[in-house]
Amino acid sequence: MFISSNVTGEIPDIIHNAEGLYEGDLMYYFRVIHKVRNIFAPFHNLRHMLHVFFMCHEALRFYKKAGIPIDKMEARCLLISALVHDANHTGMSDEDGLNIVIALRFLHNIYLGVDILNVPKIEQFVRWTEYPHKTPVRSMSLCGQILVDADRTQALNPAWIQQCVGGLAQEWNVTFIEALRRNIDFHIKLSFETEWARAIFPPALVNSKVQEAERYLAALEY
Numbered sequence: 001m002f003i004s005s006n007v008t009g010e011i012p013d014i015i016h017n018a019e020g021l022y023e024g025d026l027m028y029y030f031r032v033i034h035k036v037r038n039i040f041a042p043f044h045n046l047r048h049m050l051h052v053f054f055m056c057h058e059a060l061r062f063y064k065k066a067g068i069p070i071d072k073m074e075a076r077c078l079l080i081s082a083l084v085h086d087a088n089h090t091g092m093s094d095e096d097g098l099n100i101v102i103a104l105r106f107l108h109n110i111y112l113g114v115d116i117l118n119v120p121k122i123e124q125f126v127r128w129t130e131y132p133h134k135t136p137v138r139s140m141s142l143c144g145q146i147l148v149d150a151d152r153t154q155a156l157n158p159a160w161i162q163q164c165v166g167g168l169a170q171e172w173n174v175t176f177i178e179a180l181r182r183n184i185d186f187h188i189k190l191s192f193e194t195e196w197a198r199a200i201f202p203p204a205l206v207n208s209k210v211q212e213a214e215r216y217l218a219a220l221e222y
Contacts (some may be wrong), residue, residue: 043167
């Protein structure tokens, strides 16, 4: 749906838990996330949060198919954290720690009573998305690694020029070309921790995105 024909599924099916990959359903959180202040932010917007949510669900499908199903309550925590990890993001070049605090405040204001015991785990997952990462990704649980990898994948979306470069240029208050240079540096350093992400986004694909970005920059700097 969001990345390529290699991934399948629709958001309504995911929020109703049509495949039974996690505990319960996520209709409540899906509705609440549509009320955040950053829904129309240049990059850290509703589309980004739903992208990360969708990709985390794809990872759950991948591991189930591989015979490594993830505990359903753990999977629920992962998907909730994906939805809320950038809730009410400032949409500016603030230190990401501030946005984590804001997202966690949102979580504590809206979580369902049935998730009261899950809140510490969801909170931990959200904290792990802070960039640059304070916790080494390799030391995270599998679900933490999935979330961090999913958060990086929009840079490989076919529409990354508009979504990542254009959107982040606005949030960082820099020129399009400067944002493009920063994205190239990000792509060059980009690697994934999970078997799922490496299967979907192999090094050859990442390298091709670097080359595409460099050609784009060269055309702008003639």
